[in-house]
Amino acid sequence: MVFDELMGYQGKGLAFASGDVWREHRSVTLNIFRKLGLDENVLATRVTTEVNRFLGHLDKSDGQPVNIREMISASTSSIICAILLGHVFQYDDPRFENIIRDIQTIITKNQQIVMMSYFPLLKLLPLDVLGYKSLLQTMEALYGEFKLWIEESRNRDPRDNFIAAYLTERTTRVRQGQTTTLDEINLLKVVSDLFIAGSETTSATIAWFILYMLNYPDVQRKIVNEIDQHVEKGRAPTLRDKPRLTYVVASILETQRLSSISPVSIVRTCPKDVHIKGFTVPRGSLVVPNLDSVLFDKTIWGQDAKLFRPERFIDEQGRLKVPEEFVPFGIGRRVCLGRVMANTELFLYISRMVQTFEFLPPRPGQPPSMNYVLGLTAVPEPYLVRALRRNTCRK
Ligand code: HEM
Numbered sequence: 085m086v087f088d089e090l091m092g093y094q095g096k097g098l099a100f101a102s103g104d105v106w107r108e109h110r111s112v113t114l115n116i117f118r119k120l121g122l123d124e125n126v127l128a129t130r131v132t133t134e135v136n137r138f139l140g141h142l143d144k145s146d147g148q149p150v151n152i153r154e155m156i157s158a159s160t161s162s163i164i165c166a167i168l169l170g171h172v173f174q175y176d177d178p179r180f181e182n183i184i185r186d187i188q189t190i191i192t193k194n195q196q197i198v199m200m201s202y203f204p205l206l207k208l209l210p211l212d213v214l215g216y217k218s219l220l221q222t223m224e225a226l227y228g229e230f231k232l233w234i235e236e237s238r239n240r241d242p243r244d245n246f247i248a249a250y251l252t253e254r255t256t257r258v259r260q261g262q263t264t265t266l267d268e269i270n271l272l273k274v275v276s277d278l279f280i281a282g283s284e285t286t287s288a289t290i291a292w293f294i295l296y297m298l299n300y301p302d303v304q305r306k307i308v309n310e311i312d313q314h315v316e317k318g319r320a321p322t323l324r325d326k327p328r329l330t331y332v333v334a335s336i337l338e339t340q341r342l343s344s345i346s347p348v349s350i351v352r353t354c355p356k357d358v359h360i361k362g363f364t365v366p367r368g369s370l371v372v373p374n375l376d377s378v379l380f381d382k383t384i385w386g387q388d389a390k391l392f393r394p395e396r397f398i399d400e401q402g403r404l405k406v407p408e409e410f411v412p413f414g415i416g417r418r419v420c421l422g423r424v425m426a427n428t429e430l431f432l433y434i435s436r437m438v439q440t441f442e443f444l445p446p447r448p449g450q451p452p453s454m455n456y457v458l459g460l461t462a463v464p465e466p467y468l469v470r471a472l473r474r475n476t477c478r479k
Contacts, residue, residue: 091223097273098421099281099350105265109274112266113421116249119242122167123424128323131432134163135320138433139440141175142471149446149468153291158184160290160429161283168275169233170245179229186226190219191284191460230275234268247275280460282422285345286429288463292343293336293434295464296392297443298451303394304443307332308474311439321435323428329435330404334397336430340412341379342392345461349373349414375411384409441471 088100095101098109117123138159142150158175161184166172173180206214237247254266297304314328315321326333351372358365365371382389384407385396399405413420420426437443445451445468452467 091273091276092220092227093269093273096270097277099277101270101273102353102355105270108265109270110421112250112253113274113278116246116253117425119249120167120246124323124428127425127428128432130166131163131429132320132322134159134166135433135436137162139436142437142441143473145471147470147472149470151466152294152469152471153287153464153466154184156290156433157188157284157287160287160433161187161279163429164279164282166245167282168246168278169237170240170248171236183226183229186222186229187280187284189222190226190280191463226276227272230272230279233275234271246278247271250274278422281420282425284461284463285422286426286433288345288461289340289343289426289430290433290437291464292345293339293430294437294443294469295452295454295467296335296339296342297438298445298467298469299454300392303335303392304438307335307438308442311435315439321432321439323431325435326431330398330402331394332435332438333404333431334394336434337397337406337410338392338394340430341385341410342390343456343462343464344376344379344412345463346412346414347374347376347458347462349375350418352418373414375414378409378411381409440474442474444470444472446470 088094091100096105098106098113101109120126138155141155141159142152155175158180162173162175162180165180165183175181212218234247234251237245238251240248242249242252250266250271254264254271257264257266297307310329310331311321315325321329321332349372351370354365354367354369354371356367378384380389397405413423413426452469453465455465456462457465
């Protein structure tokens with residue numbers, strides 16, 4: 085696959101690996117996440133701290149139009165940086181700014197990558213018309229940074245960050261004479277997989293959410309009412325409030341469904357002949373999981389499947405109802421490894437953002453368009469928004 089080739093170290097790491105390398109890395113990564121407390125509480129504390137910092141920056145815009153996507157992206161990337169490296173960057177640290185810029189180039193400016201995945205010969209076109217070579221350079225710059233992270237994490241406490249924990253786990257396995265695929269090339273690729281998958285996906289979803297709020301002000305009002313009803317003034321929503329904030333959660337699910345940020349997921353290879361509904365998918369075929377076809381299917385979601393309507397996730401008794409066809413994270417053994425992290429981030433950012441600010445278009449009654457850039461993910465085109473602090477005494 086071209087994207088894996090572009091990333092270098094083909095078949096290594098996690099998201100694009102298979103067989104023993106994938107199995108060992110999926111299980112080691114999940115174990116390290118658990119040891120670092122990322123299955124819930126520690127993660128929630130980290131995210132809450134970062135959300136506070138982000139809101140402080142947003143507040144500085146003083147109700148003037150801002151490009152919120154860039155701010156969100158810096159904020160969510162900072163969380164995954166802290167997990168991988170154990171270091172919290174300032175948003176305006178030039179080193180951090182370079183990383184964010186490179187990641188965004190890889191994610192958004194490479195719509196051609198999708199095309200090249202299907203027609204690999206396109207990458208041989210002269211004069212780098214599709215930008216393949218310049219993307220390779222961006223990727224090299226990123227790996228340069230990730231290599232520094234590995235150096236910086238050597239000999240650090242394994243409880244401090246992901247990279248240190250991985251290096252310790254590798255040493256243990258080697259010392260015990262175990263056969264292992266853990267090595268520094270795989271580590272480099274895993275860091276890159278987690279960083280790319282873990283920063284832009286969540287931030288793109290939050291950017292979509294704000295865009296929907298500008299286009300559907302009634303929904304924004306209902307969300308605020310629900311938060312005000314269930315969360316006392318002066319207190320930020322926490323994960324414990326989630327079961328009571330049904331409409332907030334339904335709006336997040338509807339954002340994920342309708343924005344479908346990963347419309348064709350990750351292209352996989354069929355490991356053996358598979359017979360399904362009278363068809364044979366031969367071993368070695370490329371399989372493109374078209375998540376859009378499920379998330380927009382009118383027979384599942386109704387005739388208004390293309391409309392933003394959070395109520396579709398709420399049953400007659402007012403309880404949350406999530407059909408099994410809700411698959412933004414994929415399904416099966418390769419289902420998104422970061423979905424707990426993503427769900428935690430989405431709830432804590434979104435509930436706190438709407439509790440603290442009213443989001444308005446730059447000009448009254450003229451919401452930005454819902455156009456998007458389709459690269460590796462579907463990300464809204466840059467848009468401006470005004471964030472007005474709500475007229476309450478909340479912190
Ligand atoms: C809203 C946010 C997110 C969405 C919509 C999303 C979606 C996806 C999808 C569709 C896949 C492919 C599943 C498949 O191949 O069938 C995937 C894989 C993956 N995601 Fe996410 N993701 C999100 C957030 C995250 C986060 C926060 C992380 C990490 C910290 C992450 C890490 C990964 C990894 C490592 C894989 C590859 C798993 C494997 O191949 O075993 N994702 N994600």
